[in-house]
Amino acid sequence: MSASSTQALDYLESLPGVDHKKLYQLPSTVLAVFRRLLPHLAKTIVAAMLYMPGPLAATDLDAWIRPDAKAEKEQAVTLLQGLHILSIDQEIPSKPVYRLSPIFAKSLRQALTGGGNHRSFGIPCNTPETEKKDITFLDDYARQQWEAILYYMVASTGAGLRSAAEISTGTKILLSTGNFVTNKNSRVSITQVGFTFLLQEVNAQIWSLLVVYLNNAKSLQMEHVDIISFLFMLGSLELGQDYSAENLTPTQKHMLDDLNDFGIVYRPSPSSPVFYPTRLATTLTSDGSALSNTSLSSTPTSAPAAGKGYIIIETNYRLYAYTSSVLQIAVLNLFTKLKTRYPNLVAGQLTKSSVQRAIGYGITSDQIISYLATHAHPQMAKSNPVLPPTVVDQIRLWQIEGDRMKATHGYLLKEFGSKDEYADAVAYAGNLGVLVWKNDVKRVFFVNRIEQMKTYMTNKAAAVKKGKD
Amino acid sequence: MVRATKGVLVQCDASIKAIILKIDAGNSDFIIEELDDETLLVKENKLKELQMLLKKQLDDTLKYPEESDSD
Amino acid sequence: MNAIDATDRTFRSPDAPPPSLLTIILDTNPHAWAHLEPTLPLQKAIANLLVFINAHLAFNHSNEVAVLASHSQKIQWLYPTPKPPSHNLTRPASPRPNGASNGTHSAHDDANKYRPFRIVEQQILANLSALLASTTSSDLSSTTTTLISGALTTALTYIAKAALAHAPPTDPSASLNVADPSPTFMDANDGTTSRARTTLTSRILVLSVSGDLAAQYIPVMNAIFAAQRQRIPIDILKIAGDTVFLQQACDATGGVYMEAQEPAGLLQYLMMSFLPDATARDFLVLPSGGAVDFRAACFCHEKIVELGWVCSVCLSIFCGPPEHNQCLTCGNQLSMASTLPKPPALIQRKKKKKKRAAGDGASAGVTPSGTPGPA
Numbered sequence: 001m002s003a004s005s006t007q008a009l010d011y012l013e014s015l016p017g018v019d020h021k022k023l024y025q026l027p028s029t030v031l032a033v034f035r036r037l038l039p040h041l042a043k044t045i046v047a048a049m050l051y052m053p054g055p056l057a058a059t060d061l062d063a064w065i066r067p068d069a070k071a072e073k074e075q076a077v078t079l080l081q082g083l084h085i086l087s088i089d090q091e092i093p094s095k096p097v098y099r100l101s102p103i104f105a106k107s108l109r110q111a112l113t114g115g116g117n118h119r120s121f122g123i124p125c126n127t128p129e130t131e132k133k134d135i136t137f138l139d140d141y142a143r144q145q146w147e148a149i150l151y152y153m154v155a156s157t158g159a160g161l162r163s164a165a166e167i168s169t170g171t172k173i174l175l176s177t178g179n180f181v182t183n184k185n186s187r188v189s190i191t192q193v194g195f196t197f198l199l200q201e202v203n204a205q206i207w208s209l210l211v212v213y214l215n216n217a218k219s220l221q222m223e224h225v226d227i228i229s230f231l232f233m234l235g236s237l238e239l240g241q242d243y244s245a246e247n248l249t250p251t252q253k254h255m256l257d258d259l260n261d262f263g264i265v266y267r268p269s270p271s272s273p274v275f276y277p278t279r280l281a282t283t284l285t286s287d288g289s290a291l292s293n294t295s296l297s298s299t300p301t302s303a304p305a306a307g308k309g310y311i312i313i314e315t316n317y318r319l320y321a322y323t324s325s326v327l328q329i330a331v332l333n334l335f336t337k338l339k340t341r342y343p344n345l346v347a348g349q350l351t352k353s354s355v356q357r358a359i360g361y362g363i364t365s366d367q368i369i370s371y372l373a374t375h376a377h378p379q380m381a382k383s384n385p386v387l388p389p390t391v392v393d394q395i396r397l398w399q400i401e402g403d404r405m406k407a408t409h410g411y412l413l414k415e416f417g418s419k420d421e422y423a424d425a426v427a428y429a430g431n432l433g434v435l436v437w438k439n440d441v442k443r444v445f446f447v448n449r450i451e452q453m454k455t456y457m458t459n460k461a462a463a464v465k466k467g468k469d
Numbered sequence: 470m471v472r473a474t475k476g477v478l479v480q481c482d483a484s485i486k487a488i489i490l491k492i493d494a495g496n497s498d499f500i501i502e503e504l505d506d507e508t509l510l511v512k513e514n515k516l517k518e519l520q521m522l523l524k525k526q527l528d529d530t531l532k533y534p535e536e537s538d539s540d
Numbered sequence: 541m542n543a544i545d546a547t548d549r550t551f552r553s554p555d556a557p558p559p560s561l562l563t564i565i566l567d568t569n570p571h572a573w574a575h576l577e578p579t580l581p582l583q584k585a586i587a588n589l590l591v592f593i594n595a596h597l598a599f600n601h602s603n604e605v606a607v608l609a610s611h612s613q614k615i616q617w618l619y620p621t622p623k624p625p626s627h628n629l630t631r632p633a634s635p636r637p638n639g640a641s642n643g644t645h646s647a648h649d650d651a652n653k654y655r656p657f658r659i660v661e662q663q664i665l666a667n668l669s670a671l672l673a674s675t676t677s678s679d680l681s682s683t684t685t686t687l688i689s690g691a692l693t694t695a696l697t698y699i700a701k702a703a704l705a706h707a708p709p710t711d712p713s714a715s716l717n718v719a720d721p722s723p724t725f726m727d728a729n730d731g732t733t734s735r736a737r738t739t740l741t742s743r744i745l746v747l748s749v750s751g752d753l754a755a756q757y758i759p760v761m762n763a764i765f766a767a768q769r770q771r772i773p774i775d776i777l778k779i780a781g782d783t784v785f786l787q788q789a790c791d792a793t794g795g796v797y798m799e800a801q802e803p804a805g806l807l808q809y810l811m812m813s814f815l816p817d818a819t820a821r822d823f824l825v826l827p828s829g830g831a832v833d834f835r836a837a838c839f840c841h842e843k844i845v846e847l848g849w850v851c852s853v854c855l856s857i858f859c860g861p862p863e864h865n866q867c868l869t870c871g872n873q874l875s876m877a878s879t880l881p882k883p884p885a886l887i888q889r890k891k892k893k894k895k896r897a898a899g900d901g902a903s904a905g906v907t908p909s910g911t912p913g914p915a
Contacts, residue, residue, distance in 0.1 A: 410475075
């Protein structure tokens with residue numbers, strides 16, 4: 001799964017069960033959660049159980065899944081339980097069974113069969129073709145709005161950039177709430193989080209910003225469940241189609257204005273009853289790869305080379321970028337020592353100090369590498385691997401050099417009663433995928449998440465107690 | 470009974486651990502527990518400070534050759 | 541960077557499962573469905589199939605589906621609807637209104653259904669009813685079987701085209717494959733997946749209701765070998781009928797073979813056993829077909845035979861010695877022993893008789909009896 005879906009997933013997992021119940025009322029939300037957020041095996045399990053007349057016995061599930069995929073199964077089941085999609089029923093302790101959440105199952109079935117009257121997949125308007133905005137226009141609008149936000153952030157590095165479009169006060173506040181930029185002495189400066197943000201791919205950037213927006217919703221008296229379902233609905237809409245805003249809740253209507261500022265939707269006028277989702281919206285709940293099916297012929301207006309690979313990097317760490325976009329140059333400047341600039345080309349070099357400076361900002365070597373690879377010039381993209389291995393290795397080495405210790409937040413578990421108790425617990429943590437480190441001699445181990453382990457320990461303790469009675 | 474301790478697991482090589490111990494010796498505020506030669510449990514709120522001190526220490530001790538622009 | 545654009549996402553995280561193309565061959569043999577009417581009417585089967593298709597599309601945004609009807613006298617694409625002008629291959633006998641254009645507008649106001657699902661459903665239903673309406677009684681009386689071989693071949697060509705469309709354009713080896721498929725063949729043989737394949741995983745699902753396909757033995761086997769070479773699993777869900785060769789198809793291509801004991805529970809069979817794509821199958825214990833019937837059909841009378849005569853040159857199979865001792869396929873003059881009329885099961889010292897390697901124990905047991913001959 002890509003970084004963008006992880007962010008949405010983490011946010012969704014942090015919600016209480018009550019919110020999940022509310023969310024799962026709408027087929028569009030359920031469909032988006034199913035398609036976008038669940039790992040492959042979890043989808044398979046849900047689909048298999050969807051039309052089962054009764055619950056699924058845990059032993060049957062074990063029999064269906066290969067023994068060597070046990071770890072994946074545990075992860076899938078844990079995630080499904082965390083999202084309250086699947087629950088385990090231990091009425092008969094010897095025969096635990098799994099049940100799908102009835103609300104989730106009902107909505108997913110509805111999404112697949114198309115029943116009900118929920119109208120959650122957007123209500124299209126019948127605007128005459130002549131007045132409709134075409135996809136090129138929407139793409140340009142989305143690009144202009146979104147780049148304005150990025151310009152705003154990059155401009156703070158002092159490159160003296162002028163943004164094409166001014167961004168709204170709301171967006172500015174949001175950026176500083178999300179700690180992407182800080183306001184010091186009425187001067188905006190970008191933070192570490194902001195740098196990381198800049199190097200992400202667009203989809204991940206949007207989700208980063210939207211998660212901040214969601215966290216911020218409470219202070220604006222907005223219903224966050226409404227916001228999420230609206231975002232998921234946007235993801236199921238069609239590009240180039242206009243939709244009616246009339247059925248939306250007040251929160252969602254308010255959101256339209258903000259999303260209009262981000263370029264996620266387009267409204268012909270602030271009071272207009274219709275809105276168009278842009279490409280930013282329709283790809284919210286899809287993989288980037290899905291886009292390869294749709295052809296986009298428009299040429300970007302603000303940055304001629306945008307969207308095409310433009311970077312050439314040589315084995316001697318020299319970098320040539322065919323671009324005249326200030327935004328791209330500013331981003332390159334984060335980790336490159338730029339030397340010369342021509343009308344359509346900048347040349348520079350990756351040096352130890354330039355890369356380590358970037359790492360100091362909080363950018364990781366992997367982000368730099370993936371940025372370079374993603375934007376490699378078509379001529380370079382032909383070779384395999386895309387980037388010269390020496391350069392990739394060196395960037396990683398530069399990072400490791402400055403990074404002499406690895407820190408993991410979490411919990412240390414110790415003082416196990418017996419060897420078996422310890423071994424069981426370690427095996428369980430391993431299956432959950434939360435085990436970070438263990439020491440068999442001292443019988444201690446370290447996990448990065450404790451919730452599941454806690455339940456496990458409590459159950460275990462109860463079982464032991466029972467045995468003693 | 471099993472006990473859980475909240476903290477940050479720091480994994481590093483032995484030499485770095487020695488430096489961390491040295492930093493901790495001056496102001497024993499960081500380490501909760503030494504787990505083995507390459508692993509430590511550190512207080513969560515002190516991690517940033519520890520990282521900073523470690524970097525400073527390393528910068529002071531290690532000298533890198535100057536980078537040349539001509540190539 | 542940061543351009544909002546479709547082309548710049550070439551760097552996908554490696555753990556994202558590849559998109560999957562599911563080609564469904566629906567056996568619409570009217571005779572068989574009439575027979576099934578009490579347990580599983582066609583309407584219900586189609587409704588179940590549509591839910592299954594939607595579930596497949598819901599799995600991954602870039603998943604694709606294609607549905608092909610294998611009818612009694614012709615095959616017909618149900619989805620995607622073929623475009624008559626650009627397709628020379630489309631049968632002239634298909635007076636197909638373009639389902640895409642006639643369906644979209646009336647359905648615009650339906651906000652209760654995810655739009656991609658709706659488009660697929662409308663096209664399938666429209667094309668299917670057109671197909672059924674165009675079936676005349678003379679078509680029905682002329683044959684009682686279904687054109688499964690044609691359907692398999694058409695499905696394979698469609699998959700090949702889709703795979704090419706998905707192959708990365710910058711990849712020189714992929715473009716090589718267009719002109720010359722042999723590199724793919726090499727790849728398939730030495731165990732490394734060809735690059736074109738990694739971008740799209742394809743499989744074929746056959747919903748079979750007809751039996752008696754012996755007449756199509758040769759084309760079906762050819763399709764199976766082609767699928768095996770392209771690493772396209774063929775899954776079979778047998779709702780009715782008795783199909784020897786389709787079971788071999790699953791076995792040879794690594795697909796799932798299931799007999800629906802309870803045709804009414806079609807949807808559960810589909811969702812549980814046939815929805816998982818290649819990625820998910822790595823994690824699952826798949827239903828196995830049990831013993832596979834490896835019998836072949838003879839080339840002369842299209843009868844299923846356990847023991848037969850095989851041409852030593854071209855390996856054609858015959859149920860009895862061909863006329864004039866001449867192979868019907870390659871025309872080679874076969875020299876027969878004088879004890880010609882004897883049944884082939886008796887092992888004789890003279891050559892020219894060879895059993896088809898058989899899976900069942902009975903015929904395998906015969907082989908050693910040949911050894912006493914020379915002794």
